[in-house]
Amino acid sequence: MPPHDSILARAALGTAHALGKACRWCARRRFEVAPAAASASLTGLSWLHHLDGVSLAEHGVYGLATAAAGALAAGGLKHKHKALATAGAGSMAVMADAWMGAALGPSVPSLIASALVTGGAYAAYVPWLVRSRHAQLALQVKAAKAGVTAEGLGTNTLAPGLTGSTREETALMQALVAMLSVPAVDVTALEYTRFGWRAVIVLPPGRDTAPQKVIARREQLANNLGLPGKLRLAKGERDNELVAYLYESDPLASPIPWPGPSTTTCTEPAVLGVDAYGQPVLIPLLYNHTLIGGATDNGKSGVQSVLIAYAVACEDAEALLIDMKPGAVEFGPWRHSALALADTPSRAMQLLKEVWAEVERRGQILAALGEKKWIPGKHGPAWFVFIDELAELIRRVPSAAKLIESLLQVARFVGITLVCATQSPSNRVFGGSTDGRQQYQVRIGLGAKESTTSNLVFGPGAYGDGWCLDELDLPGKFLRWDREHQVPIDARAYWMTEADVTATNHRYAREEIEAREHPEPSPDPEDDPTPPKPPTPPSGGPGGGRPALRAVPTFPDGSEIADERVEKLWLAIDKAGPTGVTKNKLVAMLEEYRSRSSLDVYMLVWEERGWIEKAGKEGRSERYRTVPRLPVVSAPAAVEDSESVTVGG
Template sequence: MELAMRAYSRRHRRMLRNRNAAPLMLVADGNGFADVLAALGRLLYRYRSELAPLTTVLVLAMAGELLHTEHPQWWPYVAGAAVVLAGVVGATGAPFRAEQRSERVYATAAVFAAGGWLSAAAKLGPSRDPLPTLLGLAVLAGGLPWWTHRRRRMRVTVDRTIQAWPDIAEQVGLAGSRVLSAVVDVWGWRARIALRGGQTVADVVAHVPAIESGLGTRPGAVRVEPDPAHAGRATIRVLATDPHAEAIRWTGPSVRSITQPITLGVFEDATPVRVSFLRRHALIGGIAGSGKSGILNVIVANLAACADVVLWGIDLKGGMELRPWLSCMDRLATTPAEATQLQRDAVGILEARAKAMGEDAARVWNPSPQHPALIIITDEYAELAENAPLAADAADSVARRGRALAVTELAATQRPTQKAMGNGALRAQMDIRIGLRVRERRDTDLILGQGMLAAGWHAHTLDAPGKFLISAEGLDHPRRARGFLVTDEDVATEAARWAPIRPPLDDLSAAAVGTARDAEADGSGEVLEGEIVDGSVDPESVLWAALREAPDEGVTIPELIMTTGMQRTWIYLRLQQHARNGRAVQVSRGRWRAADPHRESPAA
C-alpha cells in the first residue's frame, strides 16, 4: 500500500511538471495544407456575414438532397413548417431580430422562398429543373438587400469592435474594461461595458474624444450613459448618423390637461421627451439662436390645449415672442409696470388660495377647469430683473411658495447668472432645467446646475437650434434631444383652435386680483381681510339674507360687496364655504344664490 501511494505521488508530480512546462509547438510548413486550411477558416469566419446568402444556399442544397434521398414524403411537413415560421417572423420578427417593417418583410419572404424551394427539392430532388435556376435567382434577389443593408454591416462592425476592444481600451486610457453586450439600434449601436475596479463613468466621459478616435467614428458620435444599477458599468452609444440632423415637425398637442406630462421632442434613441410642468418651476437657457423660442412655443402650444390651466405672459420685448399666443393667454405684460402688477397679482392669488386651503385643511390645489392652475411664462427674464426689480421680487415669492398652490413660473433667458435672475432664490427653485446651446462651457452649470458639466452634461457641444439637454424628475442622465419645430403657421392655427376653450381664473383667484388692485389703489399696499362698515350689523347674516333673497339668476359679487360692506376676498371665502356645505350655488360666473331660500340661517 505504501509503495502504491509513493508511485501515485511520483506520477502526480510528473503530471504537474508536464502541465507547467512549455507547450509543445508544431511548426507547419508555410506551404503546407494545414496552414492553408487555417488561413481559409479564419477568412471564412471573418466574412461569415457577407457569405451568409451563399452559406444558406449550400445548406438548402444539402438538406434538399438528404430529404429527397431519405424522406421524400416529408415535403408537406416542410412546406407547413415554412408557412408557420414565415407567419411568426412577419408578426414578431423573431428569431431574426427583425425590428423594422422592411426587415420583417424581407425575412418573411426569405423564409417563405427557402421553405418552398426545400419542400420542392425534397419531393423532386434538388437537381430537377428548374430548381437549380430558381435557387440561383433567389441568391441574387435575396443577397443584394442583405449585402447592402446598413444594420447588417453595422452588426459586423460591432462584432469586430468587441473583438478589438481590449486593444482599443488600452489605447484610450480605459485599460481593464470589457464589453458585456452590444446591440445595433436604429441610429447606430450601443455597448454595455464593465470598468476596471476604481474606474467610474466620469473617467469614460473624460475619454470620449479618445474613444471616438479609437473607434474611428466622426467627432461627436459617441454618447456615454451611466448604468443606474452599477457604478462600475456604463453604456457607450455610437451614432453612425445624426438622428437630429433635420428638424422634427410638430404634429399637435400631446396633452389635454396640465396633470399630464408634455412631450417636448425626441431623444436620440427615438424615445419621446416627456416632462410634467404641474407644480414645477422651469428654466430654459441658451444663447441667441439656440432655439429658446422654439421650446417655448412647444410648451405654450401644449398648455393652450389644456382646459385646466390659465396662462399669463411677460414679454418685455414688446410682445414679439408671446403676442402670437395672446388669444390663449389670460394676461400679457409687455412693459415693466404691467409685469410688476402681474407678478403682484400672482402673489395675491397665492395668499388667497393658501388661506382657503388652510380653512379646508387641504394640502394641494388640484387643477380643474373650474379651479385651474396658473403658469406665468417670462421670455428673457434678465430684462425683467433689470427693468422691473419689484416684479422679480414677487416672482421669487411665487417660486418659493407656489408649488402646492399650482402657481408656477417658467422663465427663459440667455445666461441665467444670479444677477440676471434678480439675486433671489428663483433659480434655485427651478425643478425643470432645459439647456440649449451655450457658448462657454461654464454656462452649462449656470443653466443645468452646479457640477453638471463635469458629470457629462455638455451643452456647449450642441450644434443646431432646438437641440437640448434636460434635467428634471426622472431625467437625471445627460441625453441629447431635439425639440419639435413649431412654425409661425402652427402657432396661428393652434392659437385660433384653442382660444375658445381657455378657462378664466376661478372666482377666488379673480377676487384676490381685484382686492390686490383695490389695496394698491388705496395706497395700503396690502390685502385686507375685510372691514365692517357698521359694527352693529353682522356681515354673515347680511350675506345669507342677500343669498336667500336673490332671484333665480343669482346676485352679483359687486352687489354682495355693497350689501355687506366687506372686501371681495371675504365674500369669496364665505361663498366657497357655503357652496362646500351645500348652502349656496353658483348660478353662473359671478352670480350666486342660496340653495334653499327657505332655510332661516346657515346653521339651520
C-alpha cells in the same frame, strides 16, 4: 384573466429572453467558462454511453486509456519533465471521470469526480489565462502609443480580455485599454436602435478612470474607437458607470412638426418633443418650476411656444405671460388665449404682485377647506406663469427678484408654476443673494457656445457628467433633467409654425372680457386706509313716518351677509336663476371683482358647503347657480295663556 394563448406567448418570450441573456453571458465569458464547459460536456457524453450500455470490451478500453495516461504522468515525473507530467496527470483525471460516468451513469460519485476534474483544470488554467491577458494588454498599450491599430497586430492579440460578444463591445474594450492602459470591468446593456447603439461600461476604480475623466477625453476615445458616427458620453447611474451613445445617423436632423395638443388636463405631462430613441419627451409642469436655458437663436422661444400651447389647451389651467422684448414679439401672438400678458416693466411688476395675491387667496381657500394642496379641476385652475428673458426682467426691475424668489419657494402647493427662460441662469439673476436654480425641478438646456452654460443650467460639474450643451448643433435640440431623468439623452422639441401658433391661439381664445390687455398699474393702496363713512340714513319713510328698513340678506344656513361686496356676488348668482351664470359674466357685471380668481375665494367655499352648484357649461366656462332652498314649515302659533304641561307628572 388573460387568455391561455397570451400566457403561453408571454412565457415563451420570457424563456427566450432568459436564454438569450445566458448565451450572451457565455459568449462574453467564453475563456473563463471553457474548462467547466468541457468537463460538463465530457460527463454528459459518458452518461449517454451508460444509458446505451457499456460492454466489457468498452470497459477495457476505458481502463487502458486511463493506465496509459497514468504511465505518461509517471514518466514525466521520473524524467522531471513538467509539461509531460502535467499532460499525463490531466489526461488520467479526465479518463477516470469518463470511465466513472460510463460505469455509474448520473450519480453522486460521478458528479464528485466531475467536480474534482473541473477544479483541477482551473488550477492549471487560471494562472496561464492571467499571464496571457497581462501580456496581451501590455502589447495593446504599446501598439496604441506607437500608432498601430489592434487589427494590424493580428487576431491573436485580440484574444482574452479584449474581445466581446459583438463588434461594438470589442471596439469599446480596445479603445478604453488604449486610452486608460487598463481594461474595462464589463460592458453591459448593449442596445441597438434605428440610429446606432448604446452601451453601459463599468470602469475600474481609480481617479484616472472615473467617468468624468473619460468624458473629458471624448475625442480621443472616439478616435480610438474607429467606428463611423457621433459618440456621446455620459455618467451612468452609479459612480463607476459610463454610458456611451454612438449615433450612426442623426435622428434629430430634421425639424419635427408639432402634432397638436396632447391633453386637455394639466394633471398629465406636456409632450415637448422626441428623443434620439424615438420616444416622446414628457415634461411634468404641474407643481414643478421649469428653467429653460441656452444661447440665443437655439430654440428657447420654440420650446416655450409648445408649453404655452399645452397650458392654453388644458381646461383646468391658465397661462400668464411676461415678455420683456419690445412689443412682446415672442408672447404677443398668444395674447387672446392667455389670462394676462405683461410687456412692460411696470405691467410685469403688477402681474407678479397679482400672482402673489393669488397665492395668498388660494392659501386662504385651502385653509378654509382644511386641505394642503391645490388640485386643478377641484379647487380651480392651475396657473402657469411664463417669463421670457428672465435676466432682462431682473435688470430692468430689480425689485422683482425677491418676489420671483418667494414665488419659487411657496407657490407650488397652490398650483402656480413658473416657467422661466434665460440665457444666463446664475444667482445674479435672483439679485445675487441666493441661487434660485435649486427651486427648479425641471431643467431644459438648449445649444450653447460655451461649456460653462451647462453648469449654469444643470448645476456645478454637470458638463463633466455629460451634460454638454455645446454639442447640440441644431436649433430645438435640448437636454432634459428632472427627478426621473438623470442621464443626458439628446432630444428635439416640436416645431410650431406661425400658422400653428395663430390657429391654436384662435381655437382657445378666451371671451372678450378676458382677452383685454392687462391694465396699466395703479398706485399701491395705503397700508392703513381710512374706512369710508357710512351713508346718512334717510329722515323717514313715505309721509314722514318710520324709516323704511331693507331686509338683511342671509346665506342658506341663516347667517347674515355682512359684507356688501360679498352680498353683490351672492345676489348676482341668485338672480341668474336655474340657468346659472359664468365667472366671466360675473366679472363683467361686478366692478368689485377684476378677474375670475378673485371670485374663487368665495365660490369654492360656497360650493363646498352646498350653497351653489354647477349648472352646465357655456363654451369652456362653467355656469353656477344657487341651490334651491327647502321650504320652511311654519310652526303653529302659540296659544296664549295656555297652561304648562308637566311631563311625567
